[in-house]
Amino acid sequence: xxxxxGHHLHLIDGSGYIFRAFHALPPLTRKSDGLPIGAVSGFxxxxxxxxEGNTGDDAPTxxxxxxxxxxxxxxxxxxxxxxxxxxxxxxxxxxxxxLTREATRAFGIACIEQEGWEADDLIATFAEQAKAAGARxxxxxxxxxxxxxxxxxVEMVDGMKNVRIGPEEVEEKFGVGPDKVVDVQAxxxxxxxxVPGAPGIGIKTAALLINEYGDVETLLERAEEIKQPKRxxxxxxxxxxxxxxxxxxxxxxxxxxxxxxxxxxxQPLDADKVLPFLAEMxxxxxxxxIAEKLGVEAPTISAxxxxxxxxxxxxxxxxPEFPEIKADAYEIVRDEAxxxxxxxxxxxxxxVAVDTETTGLDxxxxxxxxxxxxxxxxxxxxxxxxxxxxxxxxxxxxxxxxGQMDFAQALEMLKPMLEDPSIxxxxxxxKYDLKIFAREGITLAPIxxxxxxxxxxxxxxxxxxxxxxxxxxxxHKPIAIKTLLGTGKKQITFDQVKIEEAAPxxxxxxxxxxxxxxxxKPGLVKERVTTVYETMERPLVPVLAQMEMHGIKVxxxxxxxxxxTFAQKMAGLEDEIQGLAGRKFNVGSPKQLGEILFDExxxxxxxxxxTGAYSTGADVLEELAAQGHDLPARVLDWRQISKLKSTxxxxxxxxxxxxxxxxxxxxSIAGANTGRxxxxxxxxxNIPVRTEEGRRIREAFxxxxxxxxVSLDYSQIELRILAHxxxxxxxxxxxxxxxxxxxxxxxxxxxxxxxxxxxEVRRQAKAINFGVIYGISAFGLSNNLRIPREDAKAFIDxxxxxxxxxxxxxDETKAFAKEHGYVETLFGRKIHTPEIGxxxxxxxxxYRAAINAPIQGTAAxxxxxxxxxxxxxxEKAKLPGRMLLQVHDELLFEVPADAADDLxxxxxxxxxxxxxxxxxxxxxxxxxxxxxxxxxxAH
Numbered sequence: 001x002x003x004x005x006g007h008h009l010h011l012i013d014g015s016g017y018i019f020r021a022f023h024a025l026p027p028l029t030r031k032s033d034g035l036p037i038g039a040v041s042g043f044x045x046x047x048x049x050x051x052e053g054n055t056g057d058d059a060p061t062x063x064x065x066x067x068x069x070x071x072x073x074x075x076x077x078x079x080x081x082x083x084x085x086x087x088x089x090x091x092x093x094x095x096x097x098x099l100t101r102e103a104t105r106a107f108g109i110a111c112i113e114q115e116g117w118e119a120d121d122l123i124a125t126f127a128e129q130a131k132a133a134g135a136r137x138x139x140x141x142x143x144x145x146x147x148x149x150x151x152x153x154v155e156m157v158d159g160m161k162n163v164r165i166g167p168e169e170v171e172e173k174f175g176v177g178p179d180k181v182v183d184v185q186a187x188x189x190x191x192x193x194x195v196p197g198a199p200g201i202g203i204k205t206a207a208l209l210i211n212e213y214g215d216v217e218t219l220l221e222r223a224e225e226i227k228q229p230k231r232x233x234x235x236x237x238x239x240x241x242x243x244x245x246x247x248x249x250x251x252x253x254x255x256x257x258x259x260x261x262x263x264x265x266x267q268p269l270d271a272d273k274v275l276p277f278l279a280e281m282x283x284x285x286x287x288x289x290i291a292e293k294l295g296v297e298a299p300t301i302s303a304x305x306x307x308x309x310x311x312x313x314x315x316x317x318x319x320p321e322f323p324e325i326k327a328d329a330y331e332i333v334r335d336e337a338x339x340x341x342x343x344x345x346x347x348x349x350x351x352v353a354v355d356t357e358t359t360g361l362d363x364x365x366x367x368x369x370x371x372x373x374x375x376x377x378x379x380x381x382x383x384x385x386x387x388x389x390x391x392x393x394x395x396x397x398x399x400x401x402x403g404q405m406d407f408a409q410a411l412e413m414l415k416p417m418l419e420d421p422s423i424x425x426x427x428x429x430x431k432y433d434l435k436i437f438a439r440e441g442i443t444l445a446p447i448x449x450x451x452x453x454x455x456x457x458x459x460x461x462x463x464x465x466x467x468x469x470x471x472x473x474x475x476h477k478p479i480a481i482k483t484l485l486g487t488g489k490k491q492i493t494f495d496q497v498k499i500e501e502a503a504p505x506x507x508x509x510x511x512x513x514x515x516x517x518x519x520x521k522p523g524l525v526k527e528r529v530t531t532v533y534e535t536m537e538r539p540l541v542p543v544l545a546q547m548e549m550h551g552i553k554v555x556x557x558x559x560x561x562x563x564x565t566f567a568q569k570m571a572g573l574e575d576e577i578q579g580l581a582g583r584k585f586n587v588g589s590p591k592q593l594g595e596i597l598f599d600e601x602x603x604x605x606x607x608x609x610x611t612g613a614y615s616t617g618a619d620v621l622e623e624l625a626a627q628g629h630d631l632p633a634r635v636l637d638w639r640q641i642s643k644l645k646s647t648x649x650x651x652x653x654x655x656x657x658x659x660x661x662x663x664x665x666x667x668s669i670a671g672a673n674t675g676r677x678x679x680x681x682x683x684x685x686n687i688p689v690r691t692e693e694g695r696r697i698r699e700a701f702x703x704x705x706x707x708x709x710v711s712l713d714y715s716q717i718e719l720r721i722l723a724h725x726x727x728x729x730x731x732x733x734x735x736x737x738x739x740x741x742x743x744x745x746x747x748x749x750x751x752x753x754x755x756x757x758x759x760e761v762r763r764q765a766k767a768i769n770f771g772v773i774y775g776i777s778a779f780g781l782s783n784n785l786r787i788p789r790e791d792a793k794a795f796i797d798x799x800x801x802x803x804x805x806x807x808x809x810x811d812e813t814k815a816f817a818k819e820h821g822y823v824e825t826l827f828g829r830k831i832h833t834p835e836i837g838x839x840x841x842x843x844x845x846x847y848r849a850a851i852n853a854p855i856q857g858t859a860a861x862x863x864x865x866x867x868x869x870x871x872x873x874x875e876k877a878k879l880p881g882r883m884l885l886q887v888h889d890e891l892l893f894e895v896p897a898d899a900a901d902d903l904x905x906x907x908x909x910x911x912x913x914x915x916x917x918x919x920x921x922x923x924x925x926x927x928x929x930x931x932x933x934x935x936x937x938a939h
Contacts, residue, residue: 003062003261005134010050010060011123013141014067014113017046018100022093030282036092037281040099044278044286047107050140051269052293060138062264064110064126066119067101073118075248082248083193090838099281106277108267112259117252120145124251127154129261144173144612148181148251173612175207183216186246191607195245198238201231203612204599216246230602271296284475322515323378325476330507331381332499334403339410342373342381343417349375351424352417353514354444356436357382357506359493362681363435364549364657364664369495370502371414374510377518381510382503385410386495401499415442424448428466428513431669434545449541450516455670456533457523460822460832464670470512473519478512479505532829535918536864537669543867543883544667544677550882551662552894555934558700559649566645566693573638580631587638590616596631603629626782641693648687648697655682667886673831674853675860677886685887689939701935708897708931710881711938712907714889715926716741717859719769724922725826725854726809730802735923742766748802749795768799772806775848810851817850825857826919827865862925863889866914873910879903892935904929 003009021042028038047065075082089097104111114122123146127137131153139146142158147170150156156165163169170178174185187206189197201209209226213219220239226232235242271294278287279299291298333339346352353374358366367386374380385407388398417423419442427433430449437444454464462468470476484497484505494502524530578584581600585592594614598606603624606614618636625633655663663682671678679685688694703709719741723731734744743757746765752758767784768776776784778793785792800807814836817823822832831853835846863886870883870891881895881903891911895903911927932938 003130003133003135003264007061007130007133007135008057008059009062009126009130009135009137009261009264010064011126011137011139012047012050012063012065012109013119013123013139013143013146014065014100014104015119016141016143017043017065018093018097021046022090022096032282036096037099037283039093039096040103040281041283041286043100044103044107044281044283047103047109048286048290051107058138060266062130062135062261063266064112064259064264065104066122066126067111067113068119069113069115069117073116073121074252075118078247079196079244081194081196092837102277106274108270108273110259110264114255114258117255121252121255122257124149124253125255125257126261126264128253129257133261135261145185145249145251147173148178148249150178173203175204176210180210180215182246182250183210183219185249186216186242187219189245190249193248195248196238196241197245198234198242200234200602202599202606202614203608204595205231216242269294275299285471288475322474322518325378325474325508325511327479327504327508329378330503330511332403332503333381333383333405335405336409336413338381339383339405339413342375343413345375346373346417346423347420350422351375351426353380353426353510353517354418354433355427355506355509355513356433357494357502358436359495363432363439363666364551364660366436367495368436368440370506371410372506372510374507374514377511377515379511380507380514382499382506383410383414384499384502387497387499387502388495390496403499411440411442418442418444421446426450426513426517428469428509428516431541431545431548431667434542435549438545438549445542447538447541448517448521449538450513450520451670452537452541453517453520453524453533456529456537457520457527457830458832459670459675459830460673461834466509466512466516469516469520474512474515476512478508481505527830529828529830531918532827536675536827536829536861536868539868540669540864543871544669546871547883547885548664548666550884550894551657551660551664552884552892553661553702553704554652554656554663555700555702556653556656559653559697562696562700563645563649563653566641566649569641570638570645573634573641577631577634577638580634587635588642590614593635597624601631603632640688640691644688644693644697647683649700651682652700665885672860673849674857675825675829675831675864676856676888677860677864679885679887684885695936698936698939699934703894703933706896707881707894708900708933709884709935709938710893710895710900710903710907710929710931711935712891712893712904712911712927712929713939714859714863714911715928717862717889717925718855720921720923720925721826721855721858722772722806722809725858726803726805728803728805732922742769745769749798764795768795772796772799775810775851777844813851813854814847823850823853825854825861826915827858827861829857829861831857858919859889862914863891863911865918866911867891869910869914870907873906874903877902877906879906890939892938900931904931 018039022039028041029035030037101111112122113119120143123139127139127149130137135153137154139149139154139156141156146156147165150165150170151167157163158165167178170181174181176184184203184206185195185197187198187201187209188203189195209219210216213222220235220242223232223235223239226235269290271291274290275287275296276299278290279301282301284301287301288298331338333342355372356368357370357372358368360366369384369386371383371385372380373383384401384404387401387404389401390398418425418437424446425444426448428450430444430447434444434447450466450469451464454469458464462472467478470478484501485491485494524533574587577587581596585596587593591613593616594606597603597616598614605620605623608614618639621632621636625636652663657664663684665679665684666681668678668680687697701709719731720735722728723735730744730748731741734741742762742765743754745768746752746757746761747754749765749768750761752761764785767781771781771784776796778789778796781796782789782792813823817833817836821834821836822830824830833846833850833853835843836850838846867883867886874881879895879902880899881893883891883893885892891907893903893907908927908929912925915921915925930938
């Protein structure tokens with residue numbers, strides 16, 4: 001079919017698809033042979049999504065994927081340095097490139113590349129040909145270099161974000177229309193492609209110049225007229241460089257292409273082509289989806305679904321033959337007799353998967369709506385308890401839906417089973433349900449938690465939410481909650497969902513949880529992490545649930561006063577910042593700040609991101625502040641105060657519970673790969689410790705009258721663990737002798753006697769001590785110490801010379817991670833490192849994460865062990881009081897004032913012995929304690 005008017009050509013930027021797929025997804029390998037296939041998986045899903053999602057007027061009649069050829073192009077002859085600095089393909093991506101071509105052909109799509117030409121030139125040529133024939137053109141890409149083609153029947157679509165890019169969007173990005181984009185790019189250059197441009201001229205300045213002078217040639221001819229001396233001289237000195245840059249960025253629209261547009265006509269998916277390829281890649285989910293779409297039987301995939309690198313050669317749990325999940329197979333329990341039948345089955349079986357349905361996600365406010373049970377895969381029930389007709393709830397006078405048991409009666413029947421020590425309750429994210437049942441007077445025990453079972457085996461490989469685990473291990477996508485509740489202003493709560501619609505969703509959760517437990521629980525033994533799960537994961541759940549329910553009292557008036565003070569400080573800083581800038585602007589706008597710093601003030605180091613705006617992150621501002629520039633230093637101060645105000649003094653007031661008058665944070669057990677707990681809603685772990693503002697925020701956390709807060713904090717626990725793991729005799733002896741470790745390190749490094757130590761030298765040693773644990777770079781240390789990078793590098797080199805065990809530990813840990821795909825804590829926790837074989841910036845991050853994980857993870861394990869042991873120790877000693885918070889290496893308690901000393905003695909002993917008997921450290925653990933009427937006094 002000859003292309004012409006009424007036709008619609010889609011040109012997909014193949015390289016863009018590949019790299020976005022590669023960076024968006026975790027590394028995956030084919031189970032059968034370990035071949036990396038993550039980018040191929042993402043690429044296939046993007047192709048299929050585009051085919052399915054384009055309907056009606058947007059549907060392409062002609063379609064092609066355009067790839068870059070590996071050879072050099074005419075641009076390298078013009079400018080040999082063009083793209084010269086681009087790093088080689090990541091090792092795990094290189095073998096996937098040819099597979100993406102195979103995938104394109106398997107989907108029946110024209111696959112085009114041509115030696116001597118970049119994909120962008122081919123896209124430009126095909127777009128021109130289609131325009132001339134009267135067809136519409138959509139370029140599927142987010143590449144700014146292609147924006148010069150927009151207009152006259154050509155538009156772009158960012159396929160990942162589904163954002164259309166027309167002339168208005170181009171002008172918003174570049175400050176000029178598509179026809180002037182190459183002029184702006186010629187001036188601004190491109191650090192990614194090594195297009196030189198004019199030094200010091202960014203996109204905004206370039207747009208101003210082009211809008212004033214019309215084009216690059218006119219601008220260069222009239223450069224002498226420019227008033228700003230620096231800008232004028234730059235253009236005069238680099239005129240030839242700018243002209244070369246324009247040649248480099250201008251796309252060739254008349255390439256002698258080898259493929260005709262007519263050959264791009266869309267073809268229907270051919271099951272005989274696409275399904276064998278997908279099956280060969282072992283992509284089970286998309287294979288089944290396409291087979292269902294085409295109405296054919298999916299091919300059998302013998303190997304398990306693709307798995308993250310690091311477990312490629314370790315087969316996962318053998319999948320039992322589960323029955324198909326069918327929404328209409330679940331029972332709705334509406335009366336005593338039906339519930340008793342289920343209870344009889346549970347007592348006979350000895351275990352049950354349990355889930356609750358509630359009115360919200362806040363366990364301290366949500367109301368219980370229903371309970372789900374499952375005793376056999378494919379067999380589950382939903383017990384509705386508090387569904388209502390229409391809006392509102394039962395307390396607000398809403399009418400109770402028919403067909404439900406009496407709330408109290410149902411819980412009375414369930415309570416003995418839920419508390420029976422002989423019945424194992426299996427849950428996903430058990431802490432949530434424990435708190436929901438606890439508010440109804442039910443103590444749920446004993447438990448298993450599929451989220452934590454997965455976390456103990458697969459930390460670092462993937463998330464551990466139910467939907468993710470279900471899709472990964474059961475190849476089943478659970479019903480989405482938003483299909484029941486809706487979104488936005490019309491969103492309802494679960495109690496307003498009709499029982500008949502709620503039951504399939506709710507019962508499915510219990511069914512899926514039971515299947516995951518059946519599948520994943522045996523893996524604890526195979527992966528040798530049973531002890532980790534049984535001693536540090538599962539027993540922590542009820543401890544955290546109790547802590548979260550206790551909450552901590554907060555002084556609302558104190559917070560309100562602080563919010564006002566912070567607002568005044570911010571206003572003063574804004575005046576000072578705008579004075580330094582010479583004009584008013586929105587200090588909170590990164591875009592406007594970047595323009596002030598790099599376009600108007602011409603400060604060094606301006607780099608633009610994908611949006612075209614300058615990066616103004618903390619690292620950028622800290623570097624400029626270290627160079628002596630006042631404005632970025634004041635912005636850092638403003639941001640710190642703004643964050644404290646919005647995150648704490650304002651937000652904490654909203655988090656005070658209406659009934660308890662306390663703040664109830666929630667701890668994520670499986671959030672961090674290393675085992676560290678994360679505090680959310682609100683986050684109480686990131687309040688600054690050493691600043692005056694942070695101290696004042698902690699003053700708002702108070703004890704009830706007659707009580708005090710007690711803080712117990714491990715002293716330099718990660719340095720102690722480093723000394724043990726790396727076998728650093730000097731550090732171990734210093735810890736045994738109770739020396740000032742930072743002063744000792746400074747003495748070792750700088751040959752300064754301890755009695756002549758200055759605070760500045762000690763500070764430098766402290767920064768290096770803690771920095772080395774995190775694999776700090778010379779750049780990072782120079783920022784921390786505000787010293788030249790060369791000096792920072794010399795400090796780090798000196799550190800490794802004086803403590804060679806650290807370098808040896810780092811090298812051995814990296815080698816272990818590369819060989820095994822994970823590292824371990826001293827207690828056997830596995831932290832997977834799927835990106836350890838990456839290249840480029842990701843490699844550096846993966847390396848630092850791998851060397852830090854055994855240290856930070858061991859510290860996390862120790863405090864977990866302590867938290868689990870503290871409640872029984874307090875009970876044995878008959879101590880009153882409650883454990884309220886865990887903040888990294890610190891535990892915070894509330895206790896009657898006259899029992900504080902006894903509590904400190906008991907808990908200190910528990911914490912300092914927490915590693916025993918599993919691990920005998922070569923250095924002592926030391927815990928510091930303090931008391932006060934508020935948190936600041938206690939710390």
